[in-house]
Amino acid sequence: MKFKSIIDVIQYFSDEQRCLDYLIQMRWKGEIICPHCGCNKIYELKGKFKRYKCTDKECKKQFSATKGTIFENSQIPLCKWFTAIFLYGFHKKGISSCQLAKDLNVTQKTGWFMAQRIRHMLNTGGSIELEGTIELDETFIGGKNKNRPYHKKVKNSQGRAFIDKTPVMGMLQKEEAHYIQRPHKIMPGKMVTEKVVTKPSEIKAIAISDTSGKSLHPHILETVKKGSILVSDEWRGYRGLNAIYEHHIVDHTRGQYVDEAGHTSNTLEGAWSHLKRTIIGTYHQVSRKHLQRYVDEFVYRYNTRKITVQEILDNSMENVNTRLSYKQLVKKKVA
Numbered sequence: 001m002k003f004k005s006i007i008d009v010i011q012y013f014s015d016e017q018r019c020l021d022y023l024i025q026m027r028w029k030g031e032i033i034c035p036h037c038g039c040n041k042i043y044e045l046k047g048k049f050k051r052y053k054c055t056d057k058e059c060k061k062q063f064s065a066t067k068g069t070i071f072e073n074s075q076i077p078l079c080k081w082f083t084a085i086f087l088y089g090f091h092k093k094g095i096s097s098c099q100l101a102k103d104l105n106v107t108q109k110t111g112w113f114m115a116q117r118i119r120h121m122l123n124t125g126g127s128i129e130l131e132g133t134i135e136l137d138e139t140f141i142g143g144k145n146k147n148r149p150y151h152k153k154v155k156n157s158q159g160r161a162f163i164d165k166t167p168v169m170g171m172l173q174k175e176e177a178h179y180i181q182r183p184h185k186i187m188p189g190k191m192v193t194e195k196v197v198t199k200p201s202e203i204k205a206i207a208i209s210d211t212s213g214k215s216l217h218p219h220i221l222e223t224v225k226k227g228s229i230l231v232s233d234e235w236r237g238y239r240g241l242n243a244i245y246e247h248h249i250v251d252h253t254r255g256q257y258v259d260e261a262g263h264t265s266n267t268l269e270g271a272w273s274h275l276k277r278t279i280i281g282t283y284h285q286v287s288r289k290h291l292q293r294y295v296d297e298f299v300y301r302y303n304t305r306k307i308t309v310q311e312i313l314d315n316s317m318e319n320v321n322t323r324l325s326y327k328q329l330v331k332k333k334v335a
């Protein structure tokens with residue numbers, strides 16, 4: 001089944017049984033695995049809503065198709081879940097939980113909960129290693145000083161101070177492209193130059209507590225492959241990485257936006273403005289606690305901007321083995 005529009009998705013997933021079959025197919029691809037012990041000696045129990053039993057002597061546990069997924073222990077029908085995932089994948093600018101609640105005809109609280117679970121699931125981060133030419137930059141989210149009453153104003157809240165803002169650091173692997181000469185499509189005899197992108201740019205972004213070298217370096221060392229080229233501005237938090245990387249500094253204080261070798265950090269700056277617009281335009285405000293999840297969603301959207309709606313949906317289903325309980329969600333701790 002290929003989904004080209006929202007209509008295709010709603011029509012296809014209108015039946016709960018069909019949703020369940022789709023989930024089972026996407027999740028296990030023909031070989032059902034026990035989520036408790038990982039073995040494949042499984043049999044299906046009789047009944048309408050698929051349940052399984054593990055035959056392993058030590059285990060012998062029962063489970064449903066939604067066990068260990070974001071759908072586990074949820075009263076929300078799968079057709080609403082699937083539509084919600086699709087809406088997330090489809091709306092490039094994001095969708096607020098209020099809008100989601102209206103679209104799916106659920107309460108605002110349910111809409112919020114679904115949105116948080118989906119954001120958690122969309123997190124593809126953790127394993128991607130970046131290489132080649134990497135732009136480094138940070139941005140600050142939240143806390144507009146000028147909108148506060150006088151007694152609540154925070155000193156030094158502009159620029160790189162982070163007293164009332166949460167810094168987010170970003171690492172962007174530049175796209176790989178080359179140019180080809182091809183005949184013009186309409187005008188005979190005319191040649192045109194076309195850019196062919198072989199690998200689109202990719203981002204990793206992390207909400208951090210401050211922008212010191214001590215906070216920035218471990219993320220860079222963990223993410224960027226040794227021998228890569230780093231491009232950053234003159235911020236001192238990026239100093240001291242020369243032994244491992246070739247580091248180019250674009251000095252903004254000197255009005256420089258491209259260094260002598262042609263390196264810029266413009267791509268990431270453009271992406272940041274998109275992140276800020278999304279948070280301000282769609283979500284209005286984000287608490288510190290939930291910021292990383294919004295950042296994850298932004299990163300996911302950015303890194304999947306070239307893939308089709310079908311691929312987003314498939315990818316979503318493959319990542320279902322991650323569950324965020326309500327208890328975890330409402331925990332007071334800053335994530």
Ligand SMILES: [Zn+2]
Nearest residue numbers: 034037054059
């Ligand atoms: Zn088992």
